[in-house]
Amino acid sequence: MTDLASDDPPTVLVPVRVLEGQALPETLAAFLAPADVVVLGYHVLPEQTPAEQASMQFEDRARSAVEDIADAFRDAGGEAETRVAFTHDRDQTVERVAAEVGAAAILLPNPVGDVExxxxxxxxxxxxxxxxxxxxxxxxxxxxxxxxxxxxxxxxxxxxxxxxxxxxxxxxxxxxxxxxxxxxxxxxxxxxxxxxxxxxxxxxxxxxxxxxxxxxxxxxxxxxxxxxxxxxxxxxxxxxxxxxxxx
Incomplete structure (x- = not known):
């Protein structure tokens, strides 16, 4: 068994389809608030669309949306960082960001009421x-x-x-x-x-x-x-x- 003593809460990566209006329930944010959360707002691009072009066109909108989601965690008393990615490969992007932030877990969201x-x-x-x-x-x-x-x-x-x-x-x-x-x-x-x-x-x-x-x-x-x-x-x-x- 590994050492249980740790002052750092585990990090949860929360990928969201940031330009499709995906939101997280406040009750889920409250459940995850004891962990450190990184909200990854991603948008999957058509193969022929350069990521730079999409970033120039949609980045401000994406960053605003992902900050709104992160605010739900902050309002619940948690710590939340944000990332935005325009990508042709969702899986690779999620994997890369999870490794970069040292995520202990990745959330695959579904609707929820109170988590009991x-x-x-x-x-x-x-x-x-x-x-x-x-x-x-x-x-x-x-x-x-x-x-x-x-x-x-x-x-x-x-x-x-x-x-x-x-x-x-x-x-x-x-x-x-x-x-x-x-x-x-x-x-x-x-x-x-x-x-x-x-x-x-x-x-x-x-x-x-x-x-x-x-x-x-x-x-x-x-x-x-x-x-x-x-x-x-x-x-x-x-x-x-x-x-x-x-x-």
Whole structure:
């Protein structure tokens, strides 16, 4: 287990389609306020459109919109920085900015009311300490209940051990045992199982299950969860040179 002592809250990268009127609910901003937030306002350009041309035409509008979103986090008492990017490759841009700001997680937003019940979905080898640190940071001062769900397809992934590890790390990070529920499930379609359960919760936290680039993961399981999930999804990135302990 890594050292739990850290004065710096984890950073969450919040990518938004800045010129399409995408907004974040105030309740979601309040939930994320204990973390440091970087709002990335991006716009995907047609292949033939130079980024410089789009920047000259739309940058002022984009910066104003992304600052409005960042203000929601500031109004909730959080710290928020902003970035604007005009890009031909969304995945590459998100990956690059996540690396630059040292993001612990990336938000894939969905509409939400008050965040009271959080699903922590564990499937495969993940950075359990980074995940526990983020979840504990977000819920430490609140009253949210956390359900740690380990899903296995019957492979060599030990869902029981993974759930126990995440629960113990949450407790070590200061989350009261009474606020943590644990479950395991065997499913032929683990991602679909997580999506189905998401309707019961206000936010979903999951993790990268392989040491792959975010550009690959953006189109892999985390995004499939986000596309089907009712709740917002936080995807926890693996730390540098991290060895999983979750089985």
């Amino acid at each position: 019940d959080v699903l922590v979905a564990v499937r495969g080898a993940i950075d359990t300490d980074r995940l526990a640190d983020l979840v504990a940071t977000l819920v430490a001062e609140g009253t949210q209940r956390v359900t740690v769900l380990g899903v296995t397809a019957g492979t060599d992934f030990d869902a029981d051990a993974a759930v126990t590890d995440v629960r113990d790390r949450l407790r070590a990070h200061g989350v009261a045992a009474a606020r943590i529920d644990t479950e395991t499930a065997v499913s032929e379609r683990p991602v679909a199982d997580v999506v189905a359960r998401s309707a019961e919760f206000d936010a979903v936290v999951t993790g990268e299950s392989e040491e792959t680039l975010w550009s690959i993961l953006f189109g892999d399981e985390p995004e499939r969860v986000a596309e089907g999930a009712v709740a917002p999804v936080l995807v926890v990135r693996r730390g540098p040179a991290t060895e999983s302990t979750s089985g």
